[in-house]
Amino acid sequence: MSPQTPIYVDNHATTPVDERVLQDMLPFLTDHFGNAASRTHSYGWKAESAVDRAREQVADLISAQPKDIVFTSGATESDNLAVKGVANARGGGHIITQVTEHHAVLDSCRALEQKGFRITYLSVDSNGRLDPEAVETAIADDTILVSVMSANNEIGVLQPIEEIGWLCKSRNVLFHTDATQSVGKLPLDVEASGIDLLSITAHKMYGPKGVGALYVRSRPRVGLVAEIDGGGHERSMRSGTLNVSGIVGLGRACELSGEVMASEHTRVGDLRNRLKEQIFANLDNVFLNGHPTERLYGNLNVSISNADSESLLMRLGDVALSSGSACTSAALEPSYVLKALGLSNHLAQNSVRFGLGRFNTEEEVDYVARRVVEEVGRLREISPTS
Numbered sequence: 001m002s003p004q005t006p007i008y009v010d011n012h013a014t015t016p017v018d019e020r021v022l023q024d025m026l027p028f029l030t031d032h033f034g035n036a037a038s039r040t041h042s043y044g045w046k047a048e049s050a051v052d053r054a055r056e057q058v059a060d061l062i063s064a065q066p067k068d069i070v071f072t073s074g075a076t077e078s079d080n081l082a083v084k085g086v087a088n089a090r091g092g093g094h095i096i097t098q099v100t101e102h103h104a105v106l107d108s109c110r111a112l113e114q115k116g117f118r119i120t121y122l123s124v125d126s127n128g129r130l131d132p133e134a135v136e137t138a139i140a141d142d143t144i145l146v147s148v149m150s151a152n153n154e155i156g157v158l159q160p161i162e163e164i165g166w167l168c169k170s171r172n173v174l175f176h177t178d179a180t181q182s183v184g185k186l187p188l189d190v191e192a193s194g195i196d197l198l199s200i201t202a203h204k205m206y207g208p209k210g211v212g213a214l215y216v217r218s219r220p221r222v223g224l225v226a227e228i229d230g231g232g233h234e235r236s237m238r239s240g241t242l243n244v245s246g247i248v249g250l251g252r253a254c255e256l257s258g259e260v261m262a263s264e265h266t267r268v269g270d271l272r273n274r275l276k277e278q279i280f281a282n283l284d285n286v287f288l289n290g291h292p293t294e295r296l297y298g299n300l301n302v303s304i305s306n307a308d309s310e311s312l313l314m315r316l317g318d319v320a321l322s323s324g325s326a327c328t329s330a331a332l333e334p335s336y337v338l339k340a341l342g343l344s345n346h347l348a349q350n351s352v353r354f355g356l357g358r359f360n361t362e363e364e365v366d367y368v369a370r371r372v373v374e375e376v377g378r379l380r381e382i383s384p385t386s
């Protein structure tokens, strides 16, 4: 029996909300609708205590102190707050990042460059990994911040953040990591990894869209200038009435991810390997993008020679996956991440990203593999040398 279609294998773009998360959120959209900043009645107290609980759940997942969690609208805002917030607090200096970061970090750095900050964009190797020695060499007397993601959103490659974190500590430089894709999937410990700032979003971990958090170390205190001014919420780092239902969802999503992390790693990792084996066994001229082992267990990114990925995706109406990254898919240029690995335009343009997640099954994976093989075969027949 065929699985129900369309089959969703684009879990790096976003994930469905887990039913358990939804159930926890719903009362905060109806009966418990209070403003968490209302101090004078039980509606406000109820909302405030739900936010406090969520703060603990988020903090527990990354071994942080609850008071160091600042709720935001998602990882784009968290990245902006981390990078620009530190820069504006210091008023000048040098920032180190790397070329395969998400646009939220890269464009924040570019904006700061316009204001006179000096930015170093480090290269990665052909597997997409950054060499910690390159970070060490780049650190100068005026370096204020290093920002390196923990896992890439296109190729799933993991960066050696623990090494980089300790290196930054030893040189007295702040370390920010965009952990959007890895939080809840891999163990993360801000203490063990010397992390000062860490970006989180709920919608990549079976929580709702439009809510996230930034971990901001308070001991020793990281100085940060707010991006959004107003009522002084979130210890004046992020003003605005709190999105209580979303925050409750983020908290529960973190708690659940912590509970299932180990079993999900094995199960989803096996599914990813099954998909990879079937694709490689049945198609020639397919190339894996990114490090073979140092990658997110749900990620498979491949270039399929002579099979234009846009045409392939159009033919695969029954499978939801993406070419390159969803965040940049409005642009038709080849992915800057794949180009940074040294891929030709042809291979970068003919790439597809599979993101397997909590709700995928073996039947779905077998179906997806069969359909991809079928449609690549058809495309190659029509245009054997395209």
Ligand SMILES: Cc1ncc(COP(=O)(O)O)c(C=O)c1O
Pocket: 012, 013, 073, 074, 075, 076, 077, 079, 102, 104, 149, 151, 152, 153, 178, 180, 181, 201, 202, 210, 212, 327
């Ligand atoms: C690595 C990374 N950083 C930041 C973001 C932005 O997250 P949000 O959608 O919560 O703004 C994404 C989302 O695609 C991402 O994958």
